[in-house]
Amino acid sequence: MWPTAELHIHIEGTIESDLLVRLARRNDIALPTYDPDELTARYVFADLQSFLDIHYSNLTVLRTEQDFYELGLGYLNRAAQAGVRRAEIFFDPQTHVGNGVPFADVIGGLSAAIAEGERTLGVSADLLLSFLRDRGPEAAEEIFRTAMPFRDKFIGVALDSTEVGYPPSLFTDVYAMAAAEGLHRVAHAGEEGGPDYVREALDLLGVERIDHGNRALEDPELVARLRDERIPLTVCPLSNVALRTAPADLSEHPLRTMLDEGLVVSINSDDPAYFGGYIDENFRAVTEALGLTRGQQATLAYNSFESAFLEPGVRQVYL
Ligand code: ADE
Ligand code: ZN
Numbered sequence: 440m441w442p443t444a445e446l447h448i449h450i451e452g453t454i455e456s457d458l459l460v461r462l463a464r465r466n467d468i469a470l471p472t473y474d475p476d477e478l479t480a481r482y483v484f485a486d487l488q489s490f491l492d493i494h495y496s497n498l499t500v501l502r503t504e505q506d507f508y509e510l511g512l513g514y515l516n517r518a519a520q521a522g523v524r525r526a527e528i529f530f531d532p533q534t535h536v537g538n539g540v541p542f543a544d545v546i547g548g549l550s551a552a553i554a555e556g557e558r559t560l561g562v563s564a565d566l567l568l569s570f571l572r573d574r575g576p577e578a579a580e581e582i583f584r585t586a587m588p589f590r591d592k593f594i595g596v597a598l599d600s601t602e603v604g605y606p607p608s609l610f611t612d613v614y615a616m617a618a619a620e621g622l623h624r625v626a627h628a629g630e631e632g633g634p635d636y637v638r639e640a641l642d643l644l645g646v647e648r649i650d651h652g653n654r655a656l657e658d659p660e661l662v663a664r665l666r667d668e669r670i671p672l673t674v675c676p677l678s679n680v681a682l683r684t685a686p687a688d689l690s691e692h693p694l695r696t697m698l699d700e701g702l703v704v705s706i707n708s709d710d711p712a713y714f715g716g717y718i719d720e721n722f723r724a725v726t727e728a729l730g731l732t733r734g735q736q737a738t739l740a741y742n743s744f745e746s747a748f749l750e751p752g753v754r755q756v757y758l
Contacts, residue, residue, distance in 0.1 A: 441740035444525035444747040444757070445518060445707055445718050447650050447673035449569070449599065450549065451498055451531055452710025453514040462500040462509075470500075482713050487631050487682050488601060490713060498534050507548025508555075515556035515564060517711075521719035524757060525747050526564040528553075529597050533571045533582050542585050550592050565748070567625065569597035570613065572605035579613045587620075594748055595623025597650065598640075602632040607639035614644040623748050625673075627651055630684055634658035641670065648673060648746055653684060653693050662700055671703040671746035676725045677716045678709035689728035698735055705743035 454462075456475035463470045472478060484490040501507060511528075518526055528549075535545045546566070553564045568586055570579035586593070596617040598610060607626055614624055628640040630651035637655045640646045641664075652672035655661050665672065676692050679685035685692050697704045706725065711717045716724065726736060744757040 440522040440719055441722065441736060442522050442524050442757070443718060443722075443740045444527070444705070444743035445521075445523045446527045446648065446671075446705060446743060446746055447529075447675055447707035447709055448514070448518075448526060448718075449529045449531065449710050450511060450514060451501075451534070452494065452714075453517070453712050454497060454500075454510060455513070455712045458510065458513060459497055459500055462502075462506055466500055466502040466506070468500045468502075482681075484682055484713075487684070490682055490710070491600060494710065494713065495534060498531075499538055501535060501538070502540060504544040504548040504551075507545055508552045509548075511549045511552025512555055515552060515560055515562050517717055519556070519560040519562050521717045523562055523718060525744065525749065526562060527567055527594070527748060528564055529567050529569040529599060531569050531571060531599065532586065533574055533578060536582065536585065542582075542589070546586075546589050546592050565595075566593040567595045567597045567623070568593045569599045570610065571600040572598050572610070572627075573601040575605075576609045576613060579610055580616070583613055583616060590620060593622075595625060597624075598626035598628075598644070599650070602627060602630055602636065606632070606636055607644050611643050614646075618645060623647055625650055629654040630682075634661050637661060647671075647748075651675065651679075651684075653679065656693055656696055656700075662702070665703075666701050669703050669745075671705065671742065672697065673707045673746070674704050675707050675709035675714075675721070677711075677721050678714045681714040689724055692725065692729065694725055695729050698731075698738070703742050703746060704739065705746050706739050 456478040556562045624646045625648045626640040626646045627650040628636040634655050634657050648671040650673045706721050708718045
């Protein structure tokens with residue numbers, strides 16, 4: 440197992456079915472079934488939206504600061520077992536605030552989990568506040584203002600949820616606000632949206648990494664730019680198969696081309712409770728399916744630390 444950084448992980452997507460059931464019972468929230476295996480068996484998706492519909496519906500079980508603490512620490516425990524030394528974790532506060540949970544409870548529980556994970560597991564972690572693109576730019580600016588009193592508790596902003604129809608250009612203002620605050624910037628692009636979404640994220644939002652980026656491969660000029668500027672792509676192989684954004688046969692995954700093109704790609708798990716594997720399982724699956732050499736595996740692990748938001752002196756310790 441390689442030591443690695445995980446840079447594309449939605450904390451809400453780590454809610455395993457047994458935790459889901461426990462929280463539903465504790466908070467008196469109705470679920471279609473209280474059998475964790477039956478819940479997991481329903482996780483068959485046609486595309487990104489069909490996943491998001493179930494994902495957002497499940498998240499109504501998260502009500503208290505303690506719930507967020509348990510969610511966060513559960514992930515960090517599993518990540519530590521998978522060799523993760525550094526995690527940069529998305530959270531979607533608009534979902535929770537919309538469900539009536541105060542922002543302070545969301546970030547309070549997650550921050551306490553991160554402090555505990557650093558102390559007891561030796562995993563360094565930070566939060567990235569993710570905007571839900573399908574709620575539009577004004578809602579993004581509103582949650583950003585809500586988050587500002589907690590500016591010291593997250594290191595950057597991100598953009599996720601339904602991609603097609605919600606291009607990065609809609610979010611130029613809120614990303615400029617984030618830049619003015621000295622926050623890091625990343626965005627999902629090229630998962631279902633085309634290469635123009637990747638270009639917009641780079642040119643209009645000033646992102647430092649692209650989350651997914653698979654469809655950038657359709658544009659050779661863009662591929663050359665990603666390579667020359669060493670712009671990282673955080674790739675999620677099992678997610679791509681589960682959401683049908685890559686061929687069902689993992690041996691045809693675009694990771695092979697990305698590596699051959701010399702792109703700075705890393706392996707990540709996205710929403711592991713739904714897509715059949717944490718980062719170690721993603722790593723193992725692509726290694727086997729693509730027949731990756733030890734050199735290629737090492738490159739993927741190295742890239743993850745190169746792509747992480749670490750101070751230069753700290754990064755050297757990992758590299
Ligand atoms: N939210 C959680 N997982 C996501 C993904 N893979 N793409 C977009 N939004 C998401
Ligand atoms: Zn994602």
